[in-house]
Amino acid sequence: MGGLLSLVIIIGFGPTSSVFSSGSDSPAFLFTVAKRYEALAWIRGADRFSSDAIIFLQDASDRHPLIPSFAASADPTVSFDGKSVLFAGKQKIQDPWQIWKVAMTGGAARRVTSCAEDCVRPFYLPDDRIVYAKKTGGRFVIEAAGMAEGKTVRLTVQLTYGPGNFLPTDVLRDGRILFEATYPLGTDGTPELYTVYSDGSGVESYRCDHGKARYSGKQVASGDIVFTSGSSLARFTSARAQEVHISAPAGEYAGDAAETSSGDWLLAWRPDAKSYFQVKRWKPGDGSLLSAVVEQSANVIQPTLVVERTVPKRHPSGLHDWPNANLLCLNAYTSKYRFAAGSIHSVRLYTRDSVGTTKLLGSAPVERDGSFFVQVPTEQPLQIELLDGSGKTLKRQAGWFWMRRGEQRACVGCHAGPETAPENAVPMILLKSTTPADMTGAASHSASGGH
C-alpha cells in the first residue's frame, strides 16, 4: 500500500482545536485512499472500497498510514474526546472487515467485533456504545453495541429490519442515527437518508422530498445535514422540508464532508466520473476548491478531522417489555396523497418473509377522522395499505418499515412528511377503544370496516 500514494499535497488551515496536532495551525485529519471507490456499492451488499483501502493520518508535519500492519482499513471515525479512532479493517486481505479501535497516540489496534461476514462503517454513540453495519446473509443491517471497557462489543441490538441494505452515515447531535438505505425503504430504489433511534425505534426518512440519490450525509456545526445529492452537494436545514442545493464548484462529490473549526469543509471531489476523488478544502460560498490531498492513481475520500467534539444526546429507550408493538395513526387523511374525505375505510398490514414472500397480517377499521390503532409484530418488515369501502386499494405503501419490540409509535398521517405537526384532537379510535386491533398475525379473524 505504501506505494499507492505517488503525490500528496497538503494545504495549511487556520487555527484549529485539533487534539492530535495541538499547537499546529493545520488540523490533523484522517482520510482513506483506495484504488476503487464506489459510494453506493452497499446497496447490493458489496464493498465500497477496493481491497487496498488504507487510512492515512495527516497532521501538521507528516502523513502516514494509521495502522501500517493492516492489509486494509477504511471508514475512520474519531471518538468524541478526539483520542481514539474506530475503523473498519482487515489484518489479512482474506479476513472479513471487522471494527477496530486504535488510540491516536499509537499502540496496537484492538478488534471490537467478531463478525462472520463484514462489519463496516462504525460510529461512536454516547455511553460507550457504537453503531456499525454488519453483513448478514450478504446484506448489511445496522447494529448498535456496547463496548466492554472499550474492548469488544456486548449487548448488541439490531436496529434495522426491512429488506435491503442499511449503512450508518453519522450520529446526529440529538442522538439519532443517520443512515442510508433505498427509497422506498427496502426496495431497489434510490439511496435516501433516514434516521432511527439507537434502540431501533422510530425509523423514518429525514425528509420526504424524495428524488435524487442522497447519501453520505454528515451533520455540520449549524446542525444542517450536508450530503451528496445526485453527484453534487446539498443540505437539509432545520427550517426547510426540502433539500437545499449547495452552490459548490462543478464536479462530483463523495459526501462525508468534514467541517473545520474555521468553517471550511474538507470534501472528497473529482472533476468527472472518470477521475479519482481528491480531498479538497472549500470555504462555503467560494467559487473554487483548494487542494488538500491529491493522489494521482487512487481515490482520496472520507476526510475525518481528529478533533474533540460534542457528545450527542443519549436516547433513553422507552421500549416496553412487550412482545409486540402498537401503532396509532392520528389521521390517515393527513397525507401528501390527498385522499377524498370519507374515502378511507380500513387498513391492511403486510409483512414479508426472508425469501420475499408477502403475507397479510390482518386488517382493521379506520375511523371517520382517519385514525386507526393496531398492534403489530415486531422486528420484521411491515407495510400499510389503505382501502376504501369496497375493499379497493386506495394506496399501498411502496416500501417497508419496522417497529421494535415494545415500541409504541404514533403517526400524524400516512406519508404526512416530517414538516407536519399533529393536530390536537383525541383520535376517534381511542374514544372507541384503547385496545389496538390485533394485526400480529396471531388472530384468526381481523376486524374490518370502519365508519
Add this chain to the structure above:
Amino acid sequence: MTVVDFLMRSMVTIPAKAKLAAKIAPITALILVAAIARPAAKPAGSGINERYLSPLEMLLSPDGHRLYVVCQASDELRVVDIESGKVVTVVPLGRAPRGITLSPDGTQIYVTNSTDDTVSVIDAATLKVTRTLPTGFEPAGVVSDRTGETLYVANRLSGDISVIDVKTGQEMKRLLAGRGASYLALSPDGKFIYGTHIYPNPGAFRTPPNSEITVIDTGRQTVVERKPLHNVAGVFHVALSADGKLGVAAQLRPKNLIPLAHVEHGWVFGNSLTLFGEDVGGTVQVPIDELDRYYSLPWGVVITPDKSKIFLTTAASESVTVIDVPRLLSYVRARREPFVNDLSASANYVAARIPVGHNPRGVLLSKDATRLYVANRLDDNITVIDTKANRVVSTIDLGGPKTINPFRRGERLFFTANYAFQSQFGCSNCHLDATIDGLQWDLEPDGFGKDIVDNRSLEDLSGTEPFKWNGGNPDLPTECGPRTEKYFFRSQSYGDRELTDLVTFVYSLPYRPNRYRLANGELTPAQERGKAIFERTTYKNGKLIPQTNQCAYCHSGPKYTNQQQLDVGTGKPTDRSPLVDVPHLRNVVYSAPYLHDGSAQSLEEIWTVFNPKDTHGVSNDLTKDELNDLIEYLKTL
C-alpha cells in the same frame, strides 16, 4: 403572584420577626428534603440567601433616556440610565411586582404587585411610591387609557380585569376575562384594550383547549369582543403595530389530547403567534418552530414602528426570534388553508434567531427603534440588540448577585427547554410560571388513551409524596429524573447534580397566599359551616359515616392528604386502576379542573356529577347551600 414570584421573595427577604418562624420552616424543610432526596450529592447551600433580581418587564421613560425594569424577585423597580448602562435608582415596591405601564402624560408609573393584589403608583419625577391601589387577585398586566383617568389591570387568579378610577384609586368594576388573565395592550388610537390569559378557558372534557383575546372598548369600559383562539392554551404578551392594523399575541399550542408517544414533529407543543387585525382579517395562527428545532415558550413580543419586524422572546429557548413582517403578511395572504401545524412555514418569514440569556421575558424598543432591550429574568441583566443588524451589541448588568446558588440553578433548569428532544419544551411549558396549565395529558407509558391525567399543582409539595396520580413515584428525584427523561423529554436530561438542583427548586415552591381567608385568619360563617361538613363523621340521620368515606380522613394532615392511594369511585373505564393518589388540597381553588383526569370542571362537579354513590365522601345528603358551604371552606385551604 405565581409561586415563582413568591419563592424568590421567600428566599431572599429578611423576614420580620413576626414572620420569622413561618419563613424558617419552609427553608428548613427544604434543606432536609434536599438532604434526603436522591441523588443525595447536593452541593453545600452556598449563596442560599442570595437576593436575585429577576427582571421581568421594562418601560422606557418618555425622553427615551431611562429604562425602568421591574425586578420580580427583589420587589424593586430598577432605573437604568441607558447611555451609561448603569442602575441609577432603586425603587422598593410591593411583593412580586409583575406588570408596568406609564400614564399618558408620563408623570406616573404604575406597577402591579402580584402577591399584594395592588398597584404601586410611582411619581416619575421623584421616583417615590405615592399611592397603592387595590386590584383583583394576583394582578399582572396593567395599562392606562388614553385620558389617564382609568387604569386596567389583568388579574391572573381571579381571571378578570380591574377597571380602576385613577383619581379616587377605587376599583369601579371588574370585567370577565380569560382564565389566568395576564397581559394587556392599548391600541394606538386608544379605543381598545386587548387582553390575554395564560390558562385555557373551561371547556368540555377531552376537547381542544380554547383561549381568547379579550377586547375592551375603553370608551364604554366593556368587553366588546372575545377573539377565539382555538387549540391554544397559554397566551402571553400581545402587541399592536403603530398603525393599529396588526396585532400579535405570543402563544402555546399544546398537544395534550394525543398520546405523548414521542417528541419529534412538534408532538408535544407548537410555539406560535396569533395575528389579528385589518392586515390579516380575523385571526391567523402562525408557527415559529422548525422541523428539527423548536423555539419554546414565546412570551414577550413587540412590533417595530415601521412594521418591518416583530421581535419575540422565546423564554425557554434563551433566544429572540425576529420575524420579517412584510414576508409574514405576504405568506399569510398566500396560504389559504390553516398552516399552524406546518413546521416548514417559519422559513418563509423568520429573519433571525438571536441567542440571549436565561429565561428572556420582556422586550422593549428604544425610542428610535434602533435597539431592542431583552430582560433575561434568570441572569439579572438586559441584552441590548441592534435591531437593524439583528445582533447583540451589549449587556446591561442590573447588579444582582454574581453567585448562582442551587435554587437558581434549579430554576434555570425548570425554565429551559434545552433538555427535551430538539429543545421542544421544558418543565415550565406545562407548569406555567411554576403553576399548572389547566390541561389533561395522555402520557404514553400507560398505553394510548389510557390513564388521562390532570396537571397537578407544584405548590408546597413537601409532605405530599408519593407523586403521579397513581402514586407511582415515591419522590421527586424519581418524578423529575428517569421518568421525565424517558417519557417526557425523550432525550438525555439531568445529571445527578442538575437533578438535585431541580428538585431543590421544585420542593421550594411555596404555598401562595390564599385570597379566600379573612385577613384575621378566621373563617366566614359559610366557611365555618363548610368546615363542619368537611370534618363530619355522621350522616344527617346520625349514622356513622365509614371512616374511609369521611372527607377529613383521606384529606388529613397539614396538607390535607393521607398520602395513600384509594378507590373513591372516580376511575374511568380507560384507567388501568381505580386507585388514585389522594391529592393535597392546598390552594385547591386555583387548580381547576379537578379529579385525577380533570373531568370535573369545578369543585361542585366533583360531587354533583362524579359522586353518585357517595364513594368520594358523602355528599348526596347535602343541600345545594350546604354543598356551597363545603366549597367555600375548600377555597380557604
